[in-house]
Amino acid sequence: MFFDKLRAGAQSTVSKVILGLIILSFALAGVGSYVTQPKAEVAAVVNGEDISAQALENAYRNERARLESQLGPQFSALLSDPLYVEQLRRSVLEQLIEQRLVDQKVAELGLYASDNQVRDAIRALPEFQVDGQFSNERYQQLLSRSGISADQLRDNIRQDLSRQLLLTSLVDSSFALTAETDLLDKLSRQQRDAEWVRIPLSDFAAQVTLSEEQVKAYYDANLARFQRPEQVKINYLLLDTHSQAAEKVSDQAIEEEYQANLKSYQQPAERQVAHIMINKGKDGKAKIDAIAAKLAAGESFAELAKTESDDAFSGEQGGDLGWIEQDTLDPAFDQAAFALTAVGEVSPVVETNDGFHLISLLAQKDGQTKPFSEVRDAIATRLAKEQAASAFYEQEQRLAELAFEFPDSLDMAAQELGLKVISTDFFSAEDAPLLLKDPKVITHAFSAELREQGMNSEVIELGDNKAVVIHVVEQRPAAPLEFADVESQAREQATALKTAELAEQAAAELVSVWSKGEQGPWLSAHQLSITELSTITRESEQDPALISALFAMPAPKADAASVQQVTLNDGGLAVVKLNKVTTPTDSSELQTQIQAGQSAIQGQREYQSLILALKSSAKIKYGEVAASPDDF
Structure with missing residues (x-):
């Protein structure tokens, strides 16, 4: 998916690269649909155009991630309801259908964002900026790592901007009558x-x-x-590797880990390069050869980049692409760039998917390896966590086996694993002990299965290397409290x-x-x-x-x-x-603000009216996958 590619390409320094591409409109649709190849399955057909099952999947994942970030644990609880998940997927699909209808209307009206508008929008994206300024180096690296060409990005942004032209025309053409806003102004005061x-x-x-x-x-x-709510009394075993004494990581293990992964601690060689790019076409090769001849004749690389390069972003900087690491750009470009050894040296013509290039070396940095002393503590911390996780996994597997083999008691599991059986008093779902307030624990504790069969629960993971197994000892159904007690x-x-x-x-x-x-x-x-x-x-x-x-x-x-x-x-x-x-008889400066606000409200109404009109006249066919939420 486009979103995942860009996020992975940016590594740990950028987690939301593509969000800038959807700030204009329809964030819900995600950008996965930009580059994902459609499958045979379709979620819907809108006026003869398919919305693929994969596009729905991408948009659904994006919306889930957004809601999870916004709602946190509350959203996890909502996802346990199949009806909610189905409604969420349906809502996402409806948004995709609305977007497709708007795109079709944009095409029908011939709305088209100009090259300058596209260029300005790209330069304004925060993901491509460093210290508040557009960085061509950042731009090239992120595009390369994501596998997206500059042309694809421009097309995607142009589509968003063209769609925005339609939406803006609706809002800008909306108005509120002066008499209405004058009355609202006076009433507000x-x-x-x-x-x-x-x-x-x-x-x-x-x-x-x-x-x-x-x-x-x-x-x-x-x-x-x-009413006294339903209550249960349980026994449980808590598996918590953090409560156990952490095994110290030996110096030898740390040293061996360092030597075995030296590549992980190497700072790769870097090159600062500039390029002149000519788009592919019937005369593209001839143009780049002519520029190569001018360079050979002594003309300035930077000046030719400004006047001749089709990469306008780097051209403004004399072709400078900034610092690049090996294996981060197109293989042919990368190989040619790192074959240069002398500052000022220019490569032969290089052909990539984007076009033809001439590359000049501006500066270089040799690769370095971080010394052991600098990374020792980090390695020790990581190994300790890995040991704890490994110990937890082994104990968790054995706990699951013992809880299943001896289903009517926790004593055998406690004895073998050296754990203590903890008993609770009666509690309801609302006043459960803090450790047991996890929704998964509450669901098991009040399940009819555990109560009726008298069995141990499965292992319930609480996260952070913690897990519990519970056994319901006694249950009290909901009932009116005695009058004397209340x-x-x-x-x-x-x-x-x-x-x-x-x-x-x-x-x-x-x-x-x-x-x-x-x-x-x-x-x-x-x-x-x-x-x-x-x-x-x-x-x-x-x-x-x-x-x-x-x-x-x-x-x-x-x-x-x-x-x-x-x-x-x-x-x-x-x-x-x-x-x-x-009631005041004169108007105030608030009237202008009120009029703007009322016009915006009217614009939203007109947009909704447009969507309803497009839907009512459209031929929309829903696919089977539209109503079949998958379990992630």
């Missing part, structure tokens, strides 16, 4: 004057006294609130419910009397006071629920007050009376 009264729940809680019979009645009516909890809930009912009654009474202008006596009787809210805006620092309700209330009229009960964000109650609404 609207101010409201109001009064409000908080209804303190504590005042009503003191009025609530419940008998045991009332609390029991609440318990009986709300048994679902007092009486205080039930009383608290029943009291809170009754308190809320009394507060709701009081709030309704206040709304009624305040609407009539008769709130004074009621407030005095309840020892409550009114708080003024003056020139409140949508951004005022008040309870968000209060602000939301206040700006949703109708403006007061001469014969109808605007009064409303509000539930605050902290769960409390309040009654609000809106007195005045002040």
Whole structure:
């Protein structure tokens, strides 16, 4: 896949090389479809054009990687649901279909990104930049290591840019009416004057006294609130190589490892070269021969690269490709470059897949081997990890065998491997011990198979050289808790419910009397006071629920007050009376921003409308692989 090739080519220094190629649009589709040869299987056929099963696979892998990076362990849990995986694959396929429809529309309209646009887009990709500047050396190395030619890359970028032209034309042609944005501008700056009264729940809680019979009645009516979840009690063995004394790696082993892998510690020879490239064609060979003759006549290599080379990127730098290592470029180019021995020497004409080249040596560095003292600690650390991993693997295999051979107990496995059987008390899936909170452990612990058959689980890997085998000792099904055990909890809930009912009654009474202008006596009787809210805006620092309700209330009229009960964000109650609404009559500088925002929203709507229209008129046939998620 294109993505994997570029990532591998960049080695450890670049992990997201190709992401720059998809920042323009449709990242979901991935770039695997750019270069992967289609197979016979198809995921869908869109207006006669195939979307290959491999293209779907590449896009699905890319989306999985993105979601895993974004959601972490939560995504791993989602993947255990076959229905979710199927829906994810279907969503990915729909995105690929939409992309193909847009590409077909782009071709129909004859939209085409210019050479300058393509060139600027490539130079702007961060994967090809060093210290914020485009590096031709980096550009050549990554393309070579990925197996992608410069022409392929340009075609891919041109396709993305051409597609973006269509999307941009939709957004740029969208607009919002001045009258609409003017109204939104004024509404956004609207101010409201109001009064409000908080209804303190504590005042009503003191009025609530419940008998045991009332609390029991609440318990009986709300048994679902007092459920004890399913619980299990288990024994388990923990295999953890990190808890065991690490075997020291001998000096002899470290030395032998160094000698056996000297090539791994060698800094390869490098050459700084420049080239002049001419694309292949009917007169390509003649052009490069003519340039070779000019060089032989004494003309400047750098000047000819600037004026004659078809590689515009390096041509601007006099053909300089920067430093290259052996075996990183096209074999023919690589061989010719490293055959040069004197600075200023120029190679004969070299033919590669990209074209014809003349190569000049600018500088060279000899290969070096890192001394043993410099890499000793790193080798020792790696060998220690390998030893620990090897010991863990052997013990894990034996643990699996013993747990299977003696399925009704963990004692034999513990005895042979020198492990301790650890017993837990009853726990639910929500309050499992920290070590056992792994989703895989929870799934096994509460599985009907282990419970009913009384068998040991398989070895469950926890990562980082840790694994467990569990044995369910006892299970308690979910059941209502006894009233005596939860009486205080039930009383608290029943009291809170009754308190809320009394507060709701009081709030309704206040709304009624305040609407009539008769709130004074009621407030005095309840020892409550009114708080003024003056020139409140949508951004005022008040309870968000209060602000939301206040700006949703109708403006007061001469014969109808605007009064409303509000539930605050902290769960409390309040009654609000809106007195005045002040809407600005002049426009502000915000109108321009609002208009831009509304235009963008409209552009998104029009894009979705385009997609729906293209789909409705398209002939789309789904292949069998579209509905068959594979297990990775």
